[in-house]
Amino acid sequence: MSVLIFIDHSDGAVKKASLEAISYGAKIAEQLGLTAEGALLGNLNEDIASLGKYGVKKIYHVADVALDHPDPQVFTEVIAQIAEKSGAKLIVFSNNLHGKAIAPRVSARLKAGLVAGAVALPDTSNGFIVKKNVFSGKAFAFISINTDIKIISLNPNAYPVAVTEGAAAEVVPFTAAVGEPRIKVTAVNKVTGEIPLGEAEIVVSGGRGLKGPENWNILEDLAAALGAATACSRPVADADWRPHHEHVGQTGLAIAPNLYIAIGISGAIQHLAGVNRSKVIAVINKDPEAPFFKAADYGIVGDAFEIVPKLTEAVKALKG
Protein backbone atom coordinates (compact mmCIF):
# COMPACT_ATOMS: atom_id res chain seq x y z
CA MET A 1 0.00 0.00 0.00
CA SER A 2 1.23 3.45 -0.80
CA VAL A 3 1.10 7.16 -0.52
CA LEU A 4 0.88 8.10 -4.19
CA ILE A 5 2.28 11.51 -5.06
CA PHE A 6 1.24 13.24 -8.28
CA ILE A 7 4.51 14.60 -9.71
CA ASP A 8 3.48 17.80 -11.43
CA HIS A 9 5.80 19.42 -13.93
CA SER A 10 5.85 22.24 -16.42
CA ASP A 11 8.37 23.09 -19.13
CA GLY A 12 10.01 19.70 -18.58
CA ALA A 13 10.93 20.38 -14.96
CA VAL A 14 9.48 19.46 -11.57
CA LYS A 15 8.97 22.85 -9.94
CA LYS A 16 9.33 23.73 -6.27
CA ALA A 17 5.66 23.34 -5.31
CA SER A 18 5.70 19.81 -6.66
CA LEU A 19 8.97 18.97 -4.86
CA GLU A 20 7.28 20.16 -1.67
CA ALA A 21 4.41 17.77 -2.36
CA ILE A 22 6.87 14.90 -2.88
CA SER A 23 8.68 15.66 0.40
CA TYR A 24 5.34 15.97 2.18
CA GLY A 25 3.98 12.70 0.77
CA ALA A 26 7.22 10.87 1.61
CA LYS A 27 7.01 12.12 5.20
CA ILE A 28 3.41 10.91 5.57
CA ALA A 29 4.37 7.53 4.08
CA GLU A 30 7.05 7.25 6.76
CA GLN A 31 4.55 8.33 9.43
CA LEU A 32 2.01 5.67 8.33
CA GLY A 33 4.44 2.90 7.40
CA LEU A 34 3.43 3.03 3.71
CA THR A 35 5.59 3.23 0.59
CA ALA A 36 6.04 6.62 -1.08
CA GLU A 37 5.30 6.21 -4.78
CA GLY A 38 4.95 8.75 -7.56
CA ALA A 39 2.78 9.17 -10.64
CA LEU A 40 4.50 11.02 -13.48
CA LEU A 41 2.46 11.75 -16.59
CA GLY A 42 4.33 13.20 -19.55
CA ASN A 43 8.05 13.77 -19.93
CA LEU A 44 10.82 15.59 -18.09
CA ASN A 45 14.04 17.13 -19.33
CA GLU A 46 15.74 15.76 -16.24
CA ASP A 47 16.54 12.37 -14.78
CA ILE A 48 13.38 10.88 -13.30
CA ALA A 49 15.08 8.39 -10.98
CA SER A 50 16.96 11.19 -9.21
CA LEU A 51 13.64 12.39 -7.73
CA GLY A 52 14.32 9.57 -5.24
CA LYS A 53 16.33 12.05 -3.22
CA TYR A 54 13.07 13.69 -2.15
CA GLY A 55 11.94 10.42 -0.62
CA VAL A 56 9.86 8.80 -3.37
CA LYS A 57 10.79 5.12 -3.84
CA LYS A 58 9.02 4.14 -7.02
CA ILE A 59 7.68 6.25 -9.88
CA TYR A 60 5.04 5.08 -12.33
CA HIS A 61 5.85 6.89 -15.53
CA VAL A 62 3.45 7.27 -18.43
CA ALA A 63 5.66 8.59 -21.23
CA ASP A 64 2.85 9.60 -23.56
CA VAL A 65 3.50 13.01 -25.11
CA ALA A 66 -0.25 13.60 -25.21
CA LEU A 67 0.12 14.05 -21.44
CA ASP A 68 2.37 17.08 -21.71
CA HIS A 69 -0.81 19.19 -21.35
CA PRO A 70 -2.55 18.43 -18.06
CA ASP A 71 -6.09 17.71 -19.22
CA PRO A 72 -8.08 17.11 -16.01
CA GLN A 73 -10.33 14.41 -17.48
CA VAL A 74 -7.54 12.38 -19.08
CA PHE A 75 -5.24 12.81 -16.08
CA THR A 76 -7.99 11.64 -13.73
CA GLU A 77 -8.38 8.46 -15.76
CA VAL A 78 -4.65 7.74 -15.72
CA ILE A 79 -4.15 8.64 -12.05
CA ALA A 80 -7.07 6.38 -11.09
CA GLN A 81 -5.40 3.48 -12.91
CA ILE A 82 -2.04 4.13 -11.26
CA ALA A 83 -3.69 4.53 -7.83
CA GLU A 84 -5.21 1.10 -8.20
CA LYS A 85 -1.94 -0.48 -9.33
CA SER A 86 -0.02 1.21 -6.52
CA GLY A 87 -2.59 0.38 -3.85
CA ALA A 88 -2.82 4.04 -2.88
CA LYS A 89 -4.34 4.83 0.53
CA LEU A 90 -3.49 8.50 0.15
CA ILE A 91 -2.93 10.58 -2.99
CA VAL A 92 -0.98 13.83 -2.63
CA PHE A 93 -1.15 16.75 -5.06
CA SER A 94 0.34 20.21 -4.95
CA ASN A 95 -2.50 22.70 -4.59
CA ASN A 96 -1.03 24.65 -7.50
CA LEU A 97 -3.06 25.48 -10.60
CA HIS A 98 -2.71 21.96 -12.00
CA GLY A 99 -3.60 20.34 -8.68
CA LYS A 100 -6.71 22.53 -8.48
CA ALA A 101 -7.74 21.35 -11.93
CA ILE A 102 -7.16 17.64 -11.36
CA ALA A 103 -7.45 16.66 -7.67
CA PRO A 104 -11.23 17.37 -7.33
CA ARG A 105 -11.97 15.14 -10.33
CA VAL A 106 -9.87 12.33 -8.88
CA SER A 107 -11.70 12.78 -5.57
CA ALA A 108 -15.12 12.44 -7.22
CA ARG A 109 -13.89 9.55 -9.35
CA LEU A 110 -12.57 7.47 -6.44
CA LYS A 111 -15.09 8.78 -3.87
CA ALA A 112 -11.98 9.69 -1.90
CA GLY A 113 -12.30 12.60 0.54
CA LEU A 114 -10.26 15.64 -0.50
CA VAL A 115 -8.64 18.34 1.59
CA ALA A 116 -7.53 21.10 -0.79
CA GLY A 117 -5.09 23.63 0.62
CA ALA A 118 -3.40 21.64 3.40
CA VAL A 119 -0.81 23.57 5.40
CA ALA A 120 0.59 20.86 7.71
CA LEU A 121 1.13 17.13 8.04
CA PRO A 122 -2.06 15.22 8.89
CA ASP A 123 -2.80 14.27 12.47
CA THR A 124 -3.26 10.49 12.37
CA SER A 125 -3.36 9.91 16.12
CA ASN A 126 -7.14 9.61 16.08
CA GLY A 127 -8.63 9.34 12.61
CA PHE A 128 -7.13 11.39 9.80
CA ILE A 129 -7.29 15.14 10.29
CA VAL A 130 -5.75 17.70 7.99
CA LYS A 131 -5.22 21.38 8.74
CA LYS A 132 -6.15 23.66 5.88
CA ASN A 133 -6.49 27.30 5.08
CA VAL A 134 -9.99 28.73 5.12
CA PHE A 135 -11.63 32.17 4.98
CA SER A 136 -8.96 33.40 2.57
CA GLY A 137 -6.11 33.10 5.05
CA LYS A 138 -8.04 34.46 8.03
CA ALA A 139 -8.44 31.05 9.73
CA PHE A 140 -7.59 27.37 9.60
CA ALA A 141 -9.95 24.41 9.61
CA PHE A 142 -9.22 20.87 10.74
CA ILE A 143 -10.86 18.51 8.27
CA SER A 144 -11.45 14.87 8.99
CA ILE A 145 -11.28 12.62 5.91
CA ASN A 146 -13.69 9.75 6.41
CA THR A 147 -13.03 7.58 3.36
CA ASP A 148 -10.68 4.64 2.91
CA ILE A 149 -8.70 6.39 0.17
CA LYS A 150 -7.78 9.98 0.99
CA ILE A 151 -6.57 12.92 -1.07
CA ILE A 152 -4.60 15.96 0.08
CA SER A 153 -3.59 18.97 -2.01
CA LEU A 154 -0.71 20.75 -0.30
CA ASN A 155 -0.54 24.54 -0.48
CA PRO A 156 2.64 25.86 -2.11
CA ASN A 157 5.20 27.20 0.39
CA ALA A 158 3.57 25.41 3.36
CA TYR A 159 6.00 22.48 3.68
CA PRO A 160 9.75 22.56 3.02
CA VAL A 161 11.47 20.59 0.27
CA ALA A 162 13.50 17.94 2.10
CA VAL A 163 16.42 16.18 0.44
CA THR A 164 16.86 12.76 1.99
CA GLU A 165 19.63 10.21 1.62
CA GLY A 166 17.22 8.08 -0.38
CA ALA A 167 18.58 6.16 -3.34
CA ALA A 168 17.41 6.71 -6.89
CA ALA A 169 13.74 5.93 -7.36
CA GLU A 170 12.73 2.86 -9.31
CA VAL A 171 11.08 4.07 -12.53
CA VAL A 172 8.30 1.79 -13.70
CA PRO A 173 6.98 2.45 -17.21
CA PHE A 174 3.20 2.45 -17.05
CA THR A 175 0.90 2.04 -20.00
CA ALA A 176 -2.49 3.58 -19.53
CA ALA A 177 -5.41 3.51 -21.86
CA VAL A 178 -5.37 7.24 -22.56
CA GLY A 179 -8.50 8.66 -24.14
CA GLU A 180 -8.38 11.58 -26.55
CA PRO A 181 -8.67 14.87 -24.61
CA ARG A 182 -12.04 16.51 -25.30
CA ILE A 183 -10.42 19.87 -24.72
CA LYS A 184 -8.00 20.81 -27.46
CA VAL A 185 -5.09 23.09 -26.60
CA THR A 186 -4.54 25.47 -29.51
CA ALA A 187 -1.88 27.74 -28.00
CA VAL A 188 0.23 28.08 -24.87
CA ASN A 189 1.47 31.44 -23.61
CA LYS A 190 4.15 31.04 -20.98
CA VAL A 191 5.38 33.89 -18.85
CA THR A 192 9.13 33.59 -19.29
CA GLY A 193 12.12 35.07 -17.55
CA GLU A 194 10.32 35.84 -14.32
CA ILE A 195 10.20 34.09 -10.99
CA PRO A 196 6.70 32.52 -10.77
CA LEU A 197 4.76 34.49 -8.18
CA GLY A 198 3.17 31.43 -6.55
CA GLU A 199 6.56 29.89 -5.84
CA ALA A 200 8.61 32.96 -4.91
CA GLU A 201 10.15 33.09 -1.43
CA ILE A 202 10.35 36.88 -1.54
CA VAL A 203 7.77 39.10 -3.23
CA VAL A 204 8.07 42.86 -3.77
CA SER A 205 4.68 44.39 -4.46
CA GLY A 206 3.54 47.86 -5.45
CA GLY A 207 0.32 49.82 -5.19
CA ARG A 208 -1.15 53.11 -6.30
CA GLY A 209 1.39 54.90 -4.12
CA LEU A 210 3.90 54.39 -6.92
CA LYS A 211 1.80 56.83 -8.98
CA GLY A 212 2.31 55.23 -12.42
CA PRO A 213 3.78 52.32 -14.38
CA GLU A 214 6.81 54.41 -15.34
CA ASN A 215 7.95 54.33 -11.70
CA TRP A 216 8.06 50.54 -11.41
CA ASN A 217 11.79 50.46 -12.10
CA ILE A 218 12.59 51.26 -8.47
CA LEU A 219 10.52 48.26 -7.39
CA GLU A 220 12.00 46.01 -10.08
CA ASP A 221 15.53 47.01 -9.04
CA LEU A 222 14.80 46.01 -5.44
CA ALA A 223 13.21 42.73 -6.58
CA ALA A 224 16.21 41.95 -8.80
CA ALA A 225 18.65 42.62 -5.93
CA LEU A 226 16.63 40.33 -3.64
CA GLY A 227 15.94 37.63 -6.25
CA ALA A 228 12.26 38.34 -5.65
CA ALA A 229 9.13 38.14 -7.76
CA THR A 230 7.10 41.29 -8.38
CA ALA A 231 3.40 41.69 -7.63
CA CYS A 232 0.83 44.44 -7.45
CA SER A 233 -2.48 45.46 -5.87
CA ARG A 234 -5.83 45.29 -7.64
CA PRO A 235 -6.13 49.00 -8.64
CA VAL A 236 -2.72 48.77 -10.29
CA ALA A 237 -3.73 45.73 -12.35
CA ASP A 238 -7.13 47.25 -13.15
CA ALA A 239 -5.43 50.40 -14.45
CA ASP A 240 -3.19 48.18 -16.60
CA TRP A 241 -0.06 49.57 -14.99
CA ARG A 242 0.99 45.95 -14.49
CA PRO A 243 -0.13 42.63 -16.02
CA HIS A 244 -3.10 40.90 -14.40
CA HIS A 245 -1.11 37.81 -13.43
CA GLU A 246 0.79 40.01 -10.94
CA HIS A 247 -2.39 40.93 -9.04
CA VAL A 248 -2.40 39.49 -5.52
CA GLY A 249 -5.42 39.74 -3.25
CA GLN A 250 -8.90 38.38 -2.73
CA THR A 251 -9.76 38.23 -6.42
CA GLY A 252 -6.22 37.77 -7.70
CA LEU A 253 -3.63 35.26 -6.63
CA ALA A 254 -3.29 34.25 -2.98
CA ILE A 255 0.36 33.84 -2.07
CA ALA A 256 2.36 32.74 0.96
CA PRO A 257 5.98 33.83 0.50
CA ASN A 258 8.49 33.98 3.35
CA LEU A 259 8.78 37.73 2.91
CA TYR A 260 6.26 40.15 1.38
CA ILE A 261 7.39 43.75 0.89
CA ALA A 262 4.46 46.07 0.19
CA ILE A 263 5.29 49.46 -1.29
CA GLY A 264 2.61 52.13 -1.57
CA ILE A 265 -0.22 49.67 -0.82
CA SER A 266 -2.71 50.80 1.83
CA GLY A 267 -3.63 47.24 2.83
CA ALA A 268 -7.38 46.97 2.21
CA ILE A 269 -8.84 43.81 3.71
CA GLN A 270 -9.30 42.34 0.20
CA HIS A 271 -5.60 42.78 -0.46
CA LEU A 272 -4.64 41.26 2.90
CA ALA A 273 -6.75 38.19 2.09
CA GLY A 274 -4.28 37.37 -0.67
CA VAL A 275 -1.08 37.95 1.28
CA ASN A 276 -1.81 37.36 4.96
CA ARG A 277 -0.22 33.91 4.86
CA SER A 278 3.18 35.49 4.18
CA LYS A 279 5.57 34.62 7.02
CA VAL A 280 6.94 38.17 7.36
CA ILE A 281 5.43 41.36 5.98
CA ALA A 282 7.29 44.66 5.58
CA VAL A 283 5.31 47.76 4.67
CA ILE A 284 6.52 51.04 3.23
CA ASN A 285 3.86 53.72 3.04
CA LYS A 286 3.78 57.48 3.43
CA ASP A 287 0.48 57.34 5.34
CA PRO A 288 1.09 56.33 8.97
CA GLU A 289 -2.62 55.40 9.21
CA ALA A 290 -2.44 52.86 6.36
CA PRO A 291 -4.22 49.73 7.62
CA PHE A 292 -1.40 47.56 6.30
CA PHE A 293 0.82 48.58 9.25
CA LYS A 294 -1.54 46.67 11.58
CA ALA A 295 -0.87 43.43 9.68
CA ALA A 296 2.88 43.95 9.23
CA ASP A 297 6.03 42.88 11.07
CA TYR A 298 8.21 45.77 9.90
CA GLY A 299 7.21 49.20 8.73
CA ILE A 300 8.65 52.43 7.39
CA VAL A 301 6.55 55.58 7.13
CA GLY A 302 7.95 57.63 4.31
CA ASP A 303 8.29 58.40 0.63
CA ALA A 304 8.76 55.22 -1.42
CA PHE A 305 10.71 57.12 -4.09
CA GLU A 306 13.38 58.00 -1.52
CA ILE A 307 13.29 54.81 0.53
CA VAL A 308 13.16 52.03 -2.04
CA PRO A 309 16.40 52.92 -3.90
CA LYS A 310 18.15 53.02 -0.51
CA LEU A 311 16.81 49.55 0.31
CA THR A 312 18.18 48.31 -3.03
CA GLU A 313 21.59 49.81 -2.22
CA ALA A 314 21.57 48.18 1.20
CA VAL A 315 20.70 44.77 -0.27
CA LYS A 316 23.48 45.10 -2.85
CA ALA A 317 25.94 46.09 -0.11
CA LEU A 318 24.85 43.09 1.97
CA LYS A 319 25.14 40.62 -0.87
CA GLY A 320 28.44 42.15 -1.99
Added chain:
Amino acid sequence: MKILVCISKTPDTTAKIAFTDNNTKFAENGVQWIINPYDEWYALVRAIELKEKDPGTVIHLVTVGEADTEPIIRKALALGGDEAIRVNASGADSFFIASQIAEIARQGGYDLIFTGKETIDYNSAAVGGMIAELLQLPYISLAVKFDLEGSTVTATREIEGGEEIVQASLPLVVSCQKGMAEQRIPNMKGIMSARTKPLKVVEPVAVDPLTTIAGFETPPPKAGIKMIPADNPAELIRLLHEEAKLI
Protein backbone atom coordinates in the same frame (compact mmCIF):
# COMPACT_ATOMS: atom_id res chain seq x y z
CA MET B 1 -28.74 27.10 -25.02
CA LYS B 2 -29.13 26.48 -21.27
CA ILE B 3 -26.61 27.66 -18.72
CA LEU B 4 -26.49 26.59 -15.06
CA VAL B 5 -24.63 29.01 -12.78
CA CYS B 6 -23.61 27.76 -9.33
CA ILE B 7 -24.08 30.31 -6.57
CA SER B 8 -22.67 30.10 -3.06
CA LYS B 9 -23.37 32.28 -0.04
CA THR B 10 -20.22 33.51 1.73
CA PRO B 11 -19.43 36.00 4.49
CA ASP B 12 -18.62 39.49 3.20
CA THR B 13 -14.93 40.00 2.39
CA THR B 14 -14.64 42.38 5.34
CA ALA B 15 -16.44 40.10 7.86
CA LYS B 16 -14.75 39.36 11.14
CA ILE B 17 -13.87 35.68 11.23
CA ALA B 18 -14.49 34.08 14.63
CA PHE B 19 -15.78 30.75 15.94
CA THR B 20 -18.12 29.52 18.66
CA ASP B 21 -18.99 26.21 20.35
CA ASN B 22 -15.41 25.43 21.29
CA ASN B 23 -14.12 26.49 17.87
CA THR B 24 -16.34 24.12 15.92
CA LYS B 25 -18.81 26.61 14.40
CA PHE B 26 -18.39 29.81 12.42
CA ALA B 27 -19.74 32.75 14.44
CA GLU B 28 -22.52 33.99 12.16
CA ASN B 29 -23.74 36.71 14.49
CA GLY B 30 -23.64 40.11 12.81
CA VAL B 31 -22.04 38.72 9.65
CA GLN B 32 -23.08 40.26 6.33
CA TRP B 33 -23.59 37.63 3.64
CA ILE B 34 -22.82 38.09 -0.01
CA ILE B 35 -22.79 36.08 -3.22
CA ASN B 36 -19.37 34.47 -3.44
CA PRO B 37 -17.50 37.09 -5.52
CA TYR B 38 -16.14 34.58 -8.07
CA ASP B 39 -19.66 33.21 -8.63
CA GLU B 40 -21.11 36.68 -9.00
CA TRP B 41 -18.55 38.81 -10.82
CA TYR B 42 -17.23 36.20 -13.20
CA ALA B 43 -19.54 33.18 -13.57
CA LEU B 44 -22.91 34.93 -13.37
CA VAL B 45 -21.96 38.12 -15.22
CA ARG B 46 -20.32 36.14 -18.04
CA ALA B 47 -23.48 34.02 -18.36
CA ILE B 48 -25.56 37.21 -18.54
CA GLU B 49 -23.27 38.58 -21.27
CA LEU B 50 -23.76 35.37 -23.27
CA LYS B 51 -27.51 35.81 -22.94
CA GLU B 52 -27.26 39.42 -24.07
CA LYS B 53 -25.49 38.20 -27.19
CA ASP B 54 -27.94 35.33 -27.76
CA PRO B 55 -31.33 36.25 -26.22
CA GLY B 56 -32.57 32.69 -26.66
CA THR B 57 -30.22 31.63 -23.85
CA VAL B 58 -31.79 30.45 -20.61
CA ILE B 59 -29.89 30.94 -17.35
CA HIS B 60 -30.71 28.95 -14.23
CA LEU B 61 -29.02 29.55 -10.90
CA VAL B 62 -28.46 26.79 -8.39
CA THR B 63 -27.44 26.95 -4.77
CA VAL B 64 -27.14 24.33 -2.06
CA GLY B 65 -28.27 25.93 1.16
CA GLU B 66 -30.99 26.32 3.74
CA ALA B 67 -33.79 28.91 3.64
CA ASP B 68 -31.42 31.65 4.84
CA THR B 69 -29.68 31.46 1.43
CA GLU B 70 -32.71 32.93 -0.33
CA PRO B 71 -31.79 36.64 -0.02
CA ILE B 72 -28.51 35.81 -1.75
CA ILE B 73 -30.15 33.91 -4.56
CA ARG B 74 -32.68 36.76 -5.04
CA LYS B 75 -29.77 39.18 -5.22
CA ALA B 76 -28.21 36.99 -7.91
CA LEU B 77 -31.53 36.95 -9.79
CA ALA B 78 -31.55 40.75 -9.64
CA LEU B 79 -28.33 40.76 -11.64
CA GLY B 80 -29.76 38.35 -14.16
CA GLY B 81 -30.85 34.78 -14.74
CA ASP B 82 -34.32 33.42 -15.47
CA GLU B 83 -34.97 31.23 -12.49
CA ALA B 84 -33.26 29.67 -9.51
CA ILE B 85 -33.17 26.32 -7.80
CA ARG B 86 -32.29 25.91 -4.15
CA VAL B 87 -31.35 22.47 -2.92
CA ASN B 88 -32.62 22.50 0.62
CA ALA B 89 -29.57 21.29 2.56
CA SER B 90 -26.54 22.79 4.24
CA GLY B 91 -23.46 22.16 2.16
CA ALA B 92 -21.70 19.47 4.18
CA ASP B 93 -18.58 19.30 1.97
CA SER B 94 -17.51 19.92 -1.62
CA PHE B 95 -18.48 16.40 -2.72
CA PHE B 96 -21.95 16.67 -1.19
CA ILE B 97 -22.52 20.04 -2.90
CA ALA B 98 -21.14 18.83 -6.24
CA SER B 99 -23.35 15.72 -6.09
CA GLN B 100 -26.46 17.84 -5.54
CA ILE B 101 -25.61 20.19 -8.40
CA ALA B 102 -24.76 17.24 -10.68
CA GLU B 103 -28.23 15.84 -9.95
CA ILE B 104 -29.89 19.16 -10.87
CA ALA B 105 -27.75 19.31 -14.01
CA ARG B 106 -28.75 15.79 -15.07
CA GLN B 107 -32.42 16.69 -14.81
CA GLY B 108 -32.09 20.10 -16.48
CA GLY B 109 -29.99 19.11 -19.50
CA TYR B 110 -27.66 22.11 -19.45
CA ASP B 111 -25.15 22.92 -22.18
CA LEU B 112 -22.87 24.84 -19.89
CA ILE B 113 -22.20 24.83 -16.16
CA PHE B 114 -20.35 27.79 -14.64
CA THR B 115 -18.84 27.89 -11.16
CA GLY B 116 -16.62 30.50 -9.51
CA LYS B 117 -13.02 29.34 -9.21
CA GLU B 118 -13.42 28.90 -5.43
CA THR B 119 -15.48 30.20 -2.54
CA ILE B 120 -13.84 32.80 -0.33
CA ASP B 121 -14.79 30.89 2.83
CA TYR B 122 -13.56 27.32 2.21
CA ASN B 123 -11.11 28.10 -0.62
CA SER B 124 -11.18 24.53 -1.91
CA ALA B 125 -11.73 25.21 -5.63
CA ALA B 126 -13.18 21.70 -5.78
CA VAL B 127 -16.87 21.81 -6.69
CA GLY B 128 -16.43 22.52 -10.43
CA GLY B 129 -14.05 19.64 -11.06
CA MET B 130 -16.21 17.28 -9.02
CA ILE B 131 -19.37 18.19 -10.97
CA ALA B 132 -17.48 17.60 -14.23
CA GLU B 133 -16.31 14.17 -13.08
CA LEU B 134 -19.74 13.16 -11.79
CA LEU B 135 -21.27 14.09 -15.15
CA GLN B 136 -18.30 12.83 -17.18
CA LEU B 137 -17.96 16.23 -18.85
CA PRO B 138 -14.83 18.12 -19.91
CA TYR B 139 -13.66 20.71 -17.38
CA ILE B 140 -12.02 24.03 -18.14
CA SER B 141 -10.57 25.10 -14.81
CA LEU B 142 -9.54 28.61 -13.85
CA ALA B 143 -10.81 30.23 -17.02
CA VAL B 144 -9.92 33.89 -17.55
CA LYS B 145 -11.70 34.19 -20.90
CA PHE B 146 -14.62 32.36 -22.46
CA ASP B 147 -16.26 32.74 -25.86
CA LEU B 148 -18.92 30.78 -27.64
CA GLU B 149 -19.52 30.44 -31.37
CA GLY B 150 -22.42 28.07 -32.02
CA SER B 151 -21.53 25.09 -29.84
CA THR B 152 -17.76 25.65 -30.08
CA VAL B 153 -16.08 27.07 -27.02
CA THR B 154 -12.83 29.02 -27.12
CA ALA B 155 -11.44 29.73 -23.69
CA THR B 156 -8.26 30.76 -21.95
CA ARG B 157 -7.34 28.92 -18.80
CA GLU B 158 -4.57 29.61 -16.34
CA ILE B 159 -1.92 26.90 -16.01
CA GLU B 160 1.39 26.81 -14.12
CA GLY B 161 3.61 29.55 -15.48
CA GLY B 162 1.19 30.92 -18.04
CA GLU B 163 -2.03 30.22 -19.87
CA GLU B 164 -3.48 27.91 -22.47
CA ILE B 165 -5.95 28.77 -25.20
CA VAL B 166 -8.31 25.82 -25.59
CA GLN B 167 -11.18 24.72 -27.79
CA ALA B 168 -13.97 22.35 -26.85
CA SER B 169 -17.54 21.49 -27.64
CA LEU B 170 -20.56 21.83 -25.40
CA PRO B 171 -21.58 20.53 -22.94
CA LEU B 172 -18.88 21.28 -20.38
CA VAL B 173 -18.06 22.70 -16.96
CA VAL B 174 -16.06 25.90 -16.48
CA SER B 175 -14.61 27.45 -13.31
CA CYS B 176 -14.44 31.21 -13.71
CA GLN B 177 -12.04 33.79 -12.39
CA LYS B 178 -10.89 37.34 -12.94
CA GLY B 179 -10.79 38.31 -16.59
CA MET B 180 -14.04 36.53 -17.55
CA ALA B 181 -16.22 39.57 -16.94
CA GLU B 182 -16.49 42.75 -14.91
CA GLN B 183 -18.49 43.26 -11.73
CA ARG B 184 -22.00 44.71 -12.27
CA ILE B 185 -24.38 46.49 -9.95
CA PRO B 186 -28.03 45.32 -10.16
CA ASN B 187 -30.37 48.02 -11.46
CA MET B 188 -33.86 48.83 -10.15
CA LYS B 189 -35.59 46.90 -12.94
CA GLY B 190 -33.51 43.84 -12.10
CA ILE B 191 -34.25 44.12 -8.39
CA MET B 192 -38.00 44.46 -9.03
CA SER B 193 -38.15 41.56 -11.49
CA ALA B 194 -36.08 39.30 -9.22
CA ARG B 195 -38.96 39.24 -6.72
CA THR B 196 -41.22 37.41 -9.12
CA LYS B 197 -38.72 35.11 -10.84
CA PRO B 198 -39.31 31.44 -10.02
CA LEU B 199 -37.27 30.06 -7.12
CA LYS B 200 -37.78 26.34 -6.90
CA VAL B 201 -36.87 24.47 -3.71
CA VAL B 202 -35.91 20.82 -4.08
CA GLU B 203 -34.90 18.29 -1.47
CA PRO B 204 -31.35 16.89 -1.64
CA VAL B 205 -30.49 13.44 -2.95
CA ALA B 206 -28.97 11.10 -0.37
CA VAL B 207 -25.17 11.45 -0.51
CA ASP B 208 -22.65 10.89 2.26
CA PRO B 209 -20.10 13.67 2.56
CA LEU B 210 -16.51 12.41 2.30
CA THR B 211 -15.11 14.83 4.87
CA THR B 212 -16.27 16.58 8.05
CA ILE B 213 -15.03 19.67 9.84
CA ALA B 214 -13.45 18.77 13.18
CA GLY B 215 -12.72 22.34 14.24
CA PHE B 216 -11.30 25.75 13.44
CA GLU B 217 -8.41 27.88 14.57
CA THR B 218 -7.58 31.53 14.08
CA PRO B 219 -3.94 32.37 13.41
CA PRO B 220 -1.98 33.80 16.34
CA PRO B 221 -1.94 37.61 16.28
CA LYS B 222 1.17 39.32 14.92
CA ALA B 223 3.73 40.03 17.63
CA GLY B 224 3.51 43.73 16.82
CA ILE B 225 5.15 45.88 14.22
CA LYS B 226 8.70 47.14 14.43
CA MET B 227 8.95 50.63 12.93
CA ILE B 228 12.13 51.75 11.21
CA PRO B 229 12.90 55.46 10.85
CA ALA B 230 12.53 56.79 7.29
CA ASP B 231 16.02 58.32 7.37
CA ASN B 232 17.66 54.90 7.84
CA PRO B 233 16.02 52.37 5.45
CA ALA B 234 19.15 50.19 5.52
CA GLU B 235 18.08 49.21 9.05
CA LEU B 236 15.13 47.30 7.54
CA ILE B 237 17.50 45.25 5.39
CA ARG B 238 19.73 44.61 8.43
CA LEU B 239 16.73 43.36 10.45
CA LEU B 240 15.46 41.18 7.60
CA HIS B 241 18.94 39.70 7.33
CA GLU B 242 19.98 39.32 10.98
CA GLU B 243 16.68 39.05 12.86
CA ALA B 244 14.17 37.53 10.42
CA LYS B 245 16.98 35.73 8.54
CA LEU B 246 15.11 35.98 5.27
CA ILE B 247 17.68 37.70 3.08
